[in-house]
Amino acid sequence: MSDDWTVWAIWSAAARVQASAESVREVARRVGLLDPEVEWRSVAARRFLARLAEQAALVRATASVVDAAAAALRAHARAVQQAQG
């Protein structure tokens, strides 16, 4: 297999992982938006909302971790390109 193909494969993987990060961020947004979406009114539901906010924050943190993985892949792709000269 050629070196070009290897570099392309890493860039492609980085793009896929970056898309995953965006997808996870969208889920975090949806989880955070359950409040207006579900029209909560009761006290019990309000308590549940606090857990939802916490979950949304955790999912946003996950999206950042996936962002970091995509960035690491891009850095690796650049390093491989440089190694090829």
Place this chain on the structure above:
Amino acid sequence: VIGAGPGAAGGVPPIDVRGGTAGTAAVLEDLLRAGAILRGAARQVGEQGRVVLAVLTDPGFLLSAPRSVRTFRIAEAALREAGVGAHGVLPAAARLDALGLAVTGAAAAYRAADAASEMVARGLPWAAGHLAGYVGGGLVRLAAPALPGFLAAPVAVRALPATAGPGPPRAETSGCARPVPMPIGAASRLAARHVGAVQVVAAAIPGALDGLVAAGLVSPSGPVRDVAAFAGSLGLLGVFTPWLHEDGRLRLSLAQRPVPARPPSGLADLASRIAALEASVPGANCAASPAIVARLRVDQVTGPGGGRAWVVEIPGIGDWSPRPGVTPLDLTAAVHSMAGRSTAAGRAVSAALHAAGARPGEPVLLAGHSEGGLLAAAIAADPSARAEFRITHVVAFGSPTSGFRRPHTVEVLAIEHTDDVVPRLDGAPDPDGRRWITVSRSASGDPPEPGAAGDPLVAAHGMHAYRRTAAAVDASAAPSIAAWRAGAAAFFARPGARGITTEFLAARSGA
């Protein structure tokens, strides 16, 4: 009590609010929906986890390692962290799924417990009644040889001819010496002291009839599972006797030509209007003498944008005799309405709406007191009536309405007093649903109605007390009530809205 609002404001009595958009059922619906959304989100995040982890086995990525080992190790560690680390995608998916599952499970468990509780509330009295009916029926059969033949012989209702008509009309009288909404006697005084027991007894009576069926003493058309089925069996009397014979024939005439009038300003105003209808007909809501006619009012409310909505006001029962009288709002109509059958009173409402000019698709609010509310709920539950008119709201003051099916397109507001026996005659508590609100309070501390007899049973059922409750609902800031008010705005006075009122007289044409 879920969704109980402040209720009291400016001297109005406190109320309890159950159901509606802030009721238990609505919250459970919300939780189930939230659980489904969370589990969907968990699936979506889990799919991203597979995408991230798949890179670790990607041939291109693996083959690139010798070219830059340091960055390969960094990328590999970052991918592992993103996939399965503490803040990774798969643990996040698992947390979301667990939360969604917990929410769904909690809501389902609460709903199951609620259903079980309702089953106990309805089922235990029914079972007790069934046992009593079965044992009693068995004893009667055992003692049959010693009894006159007619007691021992099974009454085969279905085999009886269906051709008999109503009996001769009873003499019409007017004037109500003592305006009471129900017969007053020892039984009603007992009921006033034990209002809660009335619901239990009402739930037990169908069971008792079913027990008699099981003992072979009577054979109605089918199993008697609830008050509606009991009413259905009772209504069969009209097939072969003059009692409770509902032929549906109706004579509708104009009592008052359409005149411009302000639309109802709120529920208290609606209650006042229904009370005025009852007061306008001699004998209406009167035990001592039957009403000679039923007076209905239809309000056309035209909004600032030209959209029209309709309010039908239906008074309470006008004749307590089991024999159909002249007014279609009588005991016969009450029994058949409760059984979900067509009645002359139901036809009167439909005919009045047509005559007033209501068109299909225009929203209709049906409001009634006592039998009027029962009739409103019965019409709203009737698919053929809903096909004819877009019935969107029902307001029932002191009516036994819980037995009716709840169409998803109709908002029910049941206003009941805890010391009023009439709403309990359905033998079951009102449902708690997003589209069903029950407002209740005790009327026992109310100031007496001027000129009234002072009987607590009568006072708790009268429109004087219900008007106070309606005023409290108007003043309530409870979320369910606020949502109901917003949804029913088209039927009430607001800037730029105009009203036209038409009044009708309805009578049984066969009587």
